[in-house]
Amino acid sequence: MDKDVGGLQVLRDGVWHTVPNSPHILLINIADYMEIMSNGIFKSPVHRAVTNAEKERISVAMFHGLDPEKDIEPAADLLLNEEQPARYKKLKAKEYMAGFYEHFCRGTRFIDSVKI
Template sequence: RPLISEFLQAVGHGIEPGLLGEMMAVTRDFFNLPLEEKQRYTNLVGDKREYRIEGYGGDMVLSETQVLDWCDRFYLIVDPESRRLHDLWPTRPPSFRDVLHRYSARCRELAGAAGLPEEGRLADMLDEKAVTYVRLNCYPPCPRPDRVLGFRPHSDGGVLTVLLAETAGLQVLRDGEWHDVPVVPGALVVNLGDVVEVVSNGVLRSPVHRVVASAERGRVSVAAFYTVDPEREVEPAPELVSEERPRRYEKTKKSGDYVRELLESLARGERAIDKVKLV
């Protein structure tokens, strides 16, 4: 059915429960590796330790006073396969590469069948040049969950996101209040991203969400982000702009640049989409 709600619990999605379990298992096993092993895939490169999107690490750090999220992350491009940086694909645990390859292929089938609205040609955006990022997240138990978040409030920058998680902690902002997103066994959580909000001229929304920290339990999750061609700029579809509903967004940067701006804005506690809003 069309994705008209902020978060959709996808059940009966056709991805085998065993594969979901394998993906969660290799994610846990990776984050349980010794730190020196994980740092072989660091997202800080070169003598200047410059931040790149792909790799293992934490937040992009822009200032010494920046409050960091209580979370370790590992970004990888999984599609198109020609864009994969295989040196960043871990060899431990031994099944990691195979499981991620199979899981990402099945998730892409789900994304393609997710019922994106036809307005503004949204359904055509996940073409052969579209890029899919996978982000593995690890939220360890936190001694002071009242002082820090697992992941600060943000919206996703792409077309849609597919999330695999078995533990509570995700919240969505609605009418100024935070609401828990329930964990449904075997379900995948799907939400729209900034691209959809811009192309639909605000008819559809990219929800603001966060992850809270917990003193009692850790949490791991796997998020797949479906973005458009990195060279593609995004703007409201002409058929969705009228006197009754004037244009609400400027044209964005190229998608590849927008993803980078999204992470920089996140580090500053801002939303990248706010920079292209007109009203």
């Protein structure tokens, strides 16, 4: 993150909150795959970048995709008993990406539709 110029915001309880700047850190957004695989322990944040009219900022976004034929589901080790059942449906990575883009165009979150 740039120490002088902010711009990252996260949505919580319907309100956008600015993420504080800290010099020399690497910020990792874990995204929806990790929310599903962690069975909801880690949440995928709704976020946005905002511009600054007075200062420049450089952001680098990197994405990692899964093999389209791989299953996405909660990790078996996290499903310990009846009190901790799966909270997300099992689906192929390609099904998730198709649903993600369809919902993104509508301004909704596909991850909400795969919750059990």
